[in-house]
Every structure is written in structure tokens, then in C-alpha cells.
Amino acid sequence: xxxxxxxxxxxxxxxxxxxxxxxxxxxxxxxxxxxxxxxxxxxxxxxxxxxxxxxxxxxxxxxxxxxxxxxxxxxxxxxxxxxxxxxxxxxxxxxxxxxxxxxxxxxxxxxxxxxxxxxxxxxxxxxxxxxxxxxxxxxxxxxxxxxxxxxxxxxxxxxxxxxxxxxxxxxxxxxxxxxxxxxxxxxxxxxxxxxxxx
Amino acid sequence: xxxxxxxxxxxxxxxxxxxxxxxxxxxxxxxxxxxxxxxxxxxxxxxxxxxxxxxxxxxxxxxxxxxxxxxxxxxxxxxxxxxxxxxxxxxxxxxxxxxxxxxxxxxxxxxxxxxxxxxxxxxxxxxxxxxxxxxxxxxxxxxxxxxxxxxxxxxxxxxxxxxxxxxxxxxxxxxxxxxxxxxxxxxxxxxxxxxxxxxxxxxxxxxxxxxxxxxxxxxxxxxxxxxxxxxxxxxxxxxxxxxxxxxxxxxxxxxxxxxxxxxxxxxxxxxxxxxxxxxxxxxxxxxxxxxxxxxxxxxxxxxxxxxxxxxxxxxxxxxxxxxxxxxxxxxxxxxxxxxxxxxxxxxxxxxxxxxxxxxxxxxxxxxxxxxxxxxxxxxxxxxxxxxxxxxxxxxxxxxxxxxxxxxxxxxxxxxxxxxxxxxxxxxxxxxxxxxxxxxxxxxxxxxxxxxxxxxxxxxxxxxxxxxxxxxxxxxxxxxxxxxxxxxxxxxxxxxxxxxxxxxxxxxxxxxxxxxxxxxxxxxxxxxxxxxxxxxxxx
Numbered sequence: 001x002x003x004x005x006x007x008x009x010x011x012x013x014x015x016x017x018x019x020x021x022x023x024x025x026x027x028x029x030x031x032x033x034x035x036x037x038x039x040x041x042x043x044x045x046x047x048x049x050x051x052x053x054x055x056x057x058x059x060x061x062x063x064x065x066x067x068x069x070x071x072x073x074x075x076x077x078x079x080x081x082x083x084x085x086x087x088x089x090x091x092x093x094x095x096x097x098x099x100x101x102x103x104x105x106x107x108x109x110x111x112x113x114x115x116x117x118x119x120x121x122x123x124x125x126x127x128x129x130x131x132x133x134x135x136x137x138x139x140x141x142x143x144x145x146x147x148x149x150x151x152x153x154x155x156x157x158x159x160x161x162x163x164x165x166x167x168x169x170x171x172x173x174x175x176x177x178x179x180x181x182x183x184x185x186x187x188x189x190x191x192x193x194x195x196x197x198x
Numbered sequence: 199x200x201x202x203x204x205x206x207x208x209x210x211x212x213x214x215x216x217x218x219x220x221x222x223x224x225x226x227x228x229x230x231x232x233x234x235x236x237x238x239x240x241x242x243x244x245x246x247x248x249x250x251x252x253x254x255x256x257x258x259x260x261x262x263x264x265x266x267x268x269x270x271x272x273x274x275x276x277x278x279x280x281x282x283x284x285x286x287x288x289x290x291x292x293x294x295x296x297x298x299x300x301x302x303x304x305x306x307x308x309x310x311x312x313x314x315x316x317x318x319x320x321x322x323x324x325x326x327x328x329x330x331x332x333x334x335x336x337x338x339x340x341x342x343x344x345x346x347x348x349x350x351x352x353x354x355x356x357x358x359x360x361x362x363x364x365x366x367x368x369x370x371x372x373x374x375x376x377x378x379x380x381x382x383x384x385x386x387x388x389x390x391x392x393x394x395x396x397x398x399x400x401x402x403x404x405x406x407x408x409x410x411x412x413x414x415x416x417x418x419x420x421x422x423x424x425x426x427x428x429x430x431x432x433x434x435x436x437x438x439x440x441x442x443x444x445x446x447x448x449x450x451x452x453x454x455x456x457x458x459x460x461x462x463x464x465x466x467x468x469x470x471x472x473x474x475x476x477x478x479x480x481x482x483x484x485x486x487x488x489x490x491x492x493x494x495x496x497x498x499x500x501x502x503x504x505x506x507x508x509x510x511x512x513x514x515x516x517x518x519x520x521x522x523x524x525x526x527x528x529x530x531x532x533x534x535x536x537x538x539x540x541x542x543x544x545x546x547x548x549x550x551x552x553x554x555x556x557x558x559x560x561x562x563x564x565x566x567x568x569x570x571x572x573x574x575x576x577x578x579x580x581x582x583x584x585x586x587x588x589x590x591x592x593x594x595x596x597x598x599x600x601x602x603x604x605x606x607x608x609x610x611x612x613x614x615x616x617x618x619x620x621x622x623x624x625x626x627x628x629x630x631x632x633x634x635x636x637x638x639x640x641x642x643x644x645x646x647x648x649x650x651x652x653x654x655x656x657x658x659x660x661x662x663x664x665x666x667x668x669x670x671x672x673x674x675x676x677x678x679x680x681x682x683x684x685x686x687x688x689x690x691x692x693x694x695x696x697x698x699x700x701x702x703x704x705x706x707x708x709x710x711x712x713x714x715x716x717x718x719x720x721x722x723x724x725x726x727x728x729x730x731x732x733x734x735x736x
Binding site: 041046157160161168 | 706707710713718735
């Protein structure tokens with residue numbers, strides 16, 4: 001018989017879904033700006049991308065505050081425990097209906113691979129995008145800020161590289177939501193906050 | 199249709215306005231009867247000196263100088279008078295007297311025709327007296343009637359009596375009444391400046407592309423500043439003159455003006471004809487990002503989306519090498535296109551013309567080096583630049599400028615390796631436009647300009663750049679981002695700068711999309727395996 005535990009609190013769910021929406025919109029406008037396709041066109045896409053970026057920054061301010069005041073930041077401390085087991089599960093076990101090697105609790109709501117993946121996003125891809133993005137926005141201030149020698153080309157390419165990594169993450173992340181005990185289980189949990197565990 | 203009608207009506211109004219020397223628009227039908235609201239404190243119709251018959255231009259000037267005692271001396275110091283200019287940056291002696299271009303080529307030996315646009319009377323050959331005060335032409339710039347004309351062939355003199363020209367042709371040039379014109383002098387106008395500058399290169403709009411007769415009474419679309427129903431700037435509003443010396447120069451243009459707006463009381467000898475002189479260096483209030491653009495991009499680049507927008511075509515190419523053909527009867531040939539514009543003349547060769555032309559773009563720092571008739575040129579596949587526009591992404595002085603690049607082929611001396619100055623205009627045996635004989639024309643022309651001619655001639659492919667600065671469009675018509683930020687960028691040829699989208703890194707895109715594609719492939723394979731294995735276990 002399965003039990004239900006409350007893993008995702010209200011703010012966290014709000015944060016997750018608004019962030020998901022913003023990131024997808026940022027992706028949509030990003031590749032419009034990049035010239036991959038034309039939906040809004042460069043000029044409007046830049047304006048929308050900028051607004052969405054500032055919105056996401058605002059959201060992050062709240063999210064960071066929330067993580068520190070609630071201690072939830074500890075959820076992202078990496079661990080080597082069961083990493084191999086998790087990798088084995090996704091590579092082999094999942095096809096044989098093997099038991100999930102990770103037992104989810106309120107204090108450990110991310111499995112070890114999730115922790116590593118989210119941490120990588122938080123400390124590598126995220127900062128890459130944010131630093132290059134903010135520099136891009138304030139291109140005219142570089143000289144005043146003492147970054148006169150910075151190359152716009154490198155900043156731009158860094159931003160674009162970050163976007164590709166984020167897109168790849170988004171695809172994998174969305175796919176892995178289906179890897180719960182039912183395909184919709186994780187998504188339901190992210191909406192209601194309640195996860196069913198065995 | 200109504201647009202055309204409006205402009206015609208406007209032109210009539212303007213004529214009336216000019217005749218009245220004031221904003222007495224209602225009185226255009228009988229401008230002499232009503233008291234005139236003057237913009238100056240002098241009504242020249244009341245001056246005894248002007249109430250007489252003038253038989254020549256210099257007679258008028260003598261009358262002018264009785265009161266305006268220093269005017270001629272001021273004119274004597276200007277490019278408009280000397281047609282000579284020493285470029286302080288390149289040390290080249292320039293000016294119309296010296297330079298060669300790839301339109302009508304050179305004024306040497308063609309004075310009587312070319313000097314119809316000189317602010318003087320009687321410059322028919324190299325012996326012209328540049329110290330003469332009475333030979334200064336006041337009316338060329340100060341006419342307000344629109345009746346003042348200096349036909350080519352009269353060495354800058356107006357025609358005061360009906361005259362057959364060329365002699366024996368049966369064509370009569372009507373004489374004009376100089377007294378009426380002299381009594382109605384006033385400030386310079388688009389018409390007076392335009393009489394020459396709209397017609398540079400030998401006809402309406404030929405040379406510049408951003409200046410033609412559509413600017414006499416332009417709509418807002420054509421020129422937001424000179425808009426005859428709006429701001430109604432004259433040329434002098436920007437090209438403000440001091441002691442008759444008009445600001446602005448094509449020999450030493452101000453490519454980058456970082457001195458900010460000109461404010462009264464501010465000690466400043468900068469060029470008042472730049473955009474920045476009024477608009478300052480950060481004129482974009484809503485979108486600060488554009489001010490950043492304005493540190494590298496000349497205002498004109500975005501705000502003049504195309505030139506020759508007023509319905510007058512400008513010449514884009516001129517191939518002198520095809521000149522000289524005659525029809526079966528041995529007569530000169532003239533060919534016109536569907537719009538009635540001349541595209542071939544035996545006298546001149548082949549032309550192409552265009553309207554609404556997208557400029558070419560180049561880094562430009564204001565330095566212009568001319569190829570003069572004294573310079574040695576090695577003929578090559580590359581076009582020889584008549585003027586080399588200085589500039590680069592890294593010199594700190596350059597901006598990206600729009601240019602009209604005029605391309606052609608013109609006579610060249612392959613032995614002396616120089617450009618040549620042919621005698622073209624003139625009702626004589628050696629003028630090319632009459633007899634189509636290059637050898638005679640070049641021999642006489644080179645003798646006049648004082649340079650050696652080997653007797654051999656070929657044609658040299660040349661190009662000449664004209665920075666575009668007039669015909670500023672309303673702001674809604676300024677270039678959108680994608681005009682440059684795209685793979686078909688207008689700035690495709692601009693080196694040394696990273697332009698987002700234009701300069702997307704192909705390798706990065708390839709790797710990026712490969713990663714994304716592999717991720718998709720990975721999750722699809724993984725998902726498929728899960729489905730298959732789940733079925734097997736059922």
C-alpha cells in the first residue's frame with residue numbers, strides 16, 4: 001500500500017511553475033532573437049526576452065530568500081551516496097521493473113542524480129546565462145564598470161551556449177517527470193505537492 | 199494624386215512666399231501691392247541704388263557693396279568662391295578647381311559651363327581674377343524670386359537680354375530683369391542652395407542621391423527637417439554660415455561628433471551641421487540601448503533607410519567607355535528608359551539610375567584621400583577609388599556611415615598612369631560633347647589643367663563614395679533591428695565588430711543543436727525501451 005507525503009510546498013510549486021513558464025518563454029524568444037525562426041521578430045523578441053529575464057530574476061530573489069529561510073537549500077547539497085545505483089536504475093533497472101533505489105522523504109525530496117543535475121544547473125548553466133545575460137543588457141555600461149576589454153562576441157557565445165545547455169536540460173527534465181511509478185505521478189506531485197511513495 | 203496636388207499647391211505658395219519675402223501667404227496674387235512683412239529690417243525695393251536697369255551681374259554687385267562693404271571680402275575667403283581647399287589632415291589641395299570625379303570628370307577647360315554654379319561672374323578660363331569684388335555673385339544665394347538663372351556656357355553670368363545659344367542653334371535663352379531680383383534679395387533658401395547642389399553632376403539628383411529638387415518643398419517622409427509643411431528647415435538652418443562661410447564640408451566631414459549639443463555660450467568651434475549639434479549624443483529617450491548603438495553607428499545609418507526617396511532618380515553608374523557611338527546618319531544618340539530618363543548619350547556613355555536606394559555602409563572617420571590627376575594609378579581588377587574614405591573599427595574615430603558609392607569607367611592615360619581631364623563642354627572643335635573625339639578632348643583638357651598627356655588613352659574603372667546625410671526620414675521609418683541583426687544584414691561588409699545574429703558562431707550552433715538533438719534522441723530511445731519492456735513484463 002502506498003503512502004502520500006507532502007514534498008512540495010505552496011511557494012515551491014508556485015516558484016517551479018512560474019519559473020518553468022518563464023524559462024520556456026525565454027527559450028521561445030531566445031531562438032527568435034537568434035534567428036532560428038521568426039515568431040515575434042528580433043525587435044519584439046528582445047523586448048519580451050528582457051522583460052521575462054527581469055521577471056525571472058525577481059522570482060529568483062524570492063526563491064533564494066525562501067530557500068535560505070526554510071533551510072530547503074540543503075536539498076541541493078550533492079551526495080555520492082546511491083549515485084551509481086540511480087544511474088544503474090535509469091540505465092537498466094527501469095526496464096526490468098526493478099525497485100527504485102531511492103526512498104523519497106520530505107527532507108530528501110531529490111534523488112542523488114537530481115541533486116547533481118540541479119546543482120549543475122544552479123552553479124554552472126544558470127550563472128553562465130545570468131552573468132552573460134546581464135552583461136548583454138548592460139553592454140553600454142561595460143567601460144564604466146571597468147569591463148572595457150570584455151569581448152561582446154564571447155559574452156554572446158557564452159549566452160548562446162548556456163541556452164543550448166538549458167534547452168537540453170529542459171528536454172531531459174520533462175522526460176524524466178514520466179519516470180515515476182506512473183507517467184504522470186511526478187507532475188501531479190509538482191501540482192498538488194503530494195507525492196505517492198511505495 | 200492628392201499628394202501631388204498638395205505639393206504643387208505648396209510650390210505655388212512657396213513661390214508667393216519667396217516673392218513677398220515674408221509669411222504673407224494670402225497675398226501671393228499681387229505681392230507688390232500689399233505692405234510686406236519683412237523678416238529683415240531693410241526693404242530692398244526702397245533702395246535707390248537698386249532702382250535702375252542692370253546690364254550685368256557685376257553692376258548689381260557694385261550696388262550691393264555700397265552698403266554691404268565687407269561682403270565680397272568675406273566671400274573671397276570661402277570654398278564657394280575659391281573652389282580650392284587645403285585639407286589640413288591630408289595636406290591635399292582640393293576643391294572643384296583641382297579634384298577629378300567620375301561624373302563630368304573635371305572643370306579644367308570647361309569653365310564656361312561649370313562656373314554657372316560659381317558664386318562669381320566671368321570665370322571662363324584659368325585667368326579669372328579671384329581678387330575682384332564686383333565679380334562676386336550675391337544673387338546666386340540671395341535671390342528670393344526663383345527667377346535668377348545662370349545658364350551653362352556663360353561663365354557664371356546671367357543672361358539679361360534674349361540670346362541665341364549656342365549661336366546658330368535657334369534656341370533662345372530669355373533675358374532676366376536683374377533689378378527686380380536685386381530688389382527682392384533675402385536669406386538663402388532651399389531653392390538658392392539647391393539651384394546648384396540639387397543638380398550636382400549635371401542634372402537633378404545626379405550626384406548626391408540624398409539631394410535633389412524633391413527637397414525644394416519636401417514632404418515629411420522625404421525629409422523630416424525640411425518638411426515644407428512642418429519644420430521647414432532651410433539648408434542654412436543646419437549649415438549655418440558665419441561671415442558668409444557656410445558650415446559643413448565634404449572634404450573634411452565630421453564623421454563622429456562626440457561634443458554634444460551646441461548651446462549658446464558654449465565655446466565651441468565644432469561643426470554645427472551635424473545631427474549631434476542639436477540632438478546631443480544620447481537622443482533616444484525611450485530605448486537607451488539605441489544610444490549605445492549611436493556610439494558606433496552614425497545617426498544617418500538608421501535614420502536614412504534609403505536615399506533618392508523624393509521621386510527623383512540618382513545616377514548609380516556612368517560608363518564613359520561606351521560614349522562616342524553615332525547613328526546611321528552620323529548623329530548623336532540619346533536612349534531613354536521607360537520612365538523617360540536618359541540611360542545612354544553619345545556624349546557621355548551609359549548610365550544606370552535608381553530611386554529609393556539602400557546605401558552601402560562603411561567605417562568612416564572623416565578622413566578622405568582623393569586620387570588627383572597627379573597621382574600614379576596602377577590599373578588592376580580592383581576599381582580605383584576617386585576618394586578613399588578613412589576609417590576602421592578600431593581607430594576610435596570611426597562610425598558606420600551610409601554611402602552612395604558611384605561606380606563608373608573614365609578616361610585614363612596608361613603611359614603616364616594618371617587620370618585625365620578631358621575637355622567636354624564647349625561649342626568648339628575639341629569639346630568631346632560636340633565632336634566625340636577623345637584624343638582632341640584630352641589633349642586640350644590636359645593642357646589646360648597643366649598635366650602631361652601621353653596621347654594614349656584607355657578606360658579605368660573607378661568608384662567614388664558620397665556619405666549620405668540628407669533625406670532623414672521620420673523616426674517611425676528608421677531602420678528596424680533586423681535590417682542589421684540578421685543573416686542578410688545591411689552591415690554584411692562591416693568588419694571588426696560583433697553584430698548579434700549576423701555573426702552567430704556556426705560551430706557553436708552546430709554543437710548546440712547536436713547536443714539538443716542527441717538529448718531528444720536519448721529520451722525517445724529511453725522512453726521506447728521503457729514501453730517495450732513494460733509490455734514484455736505484462
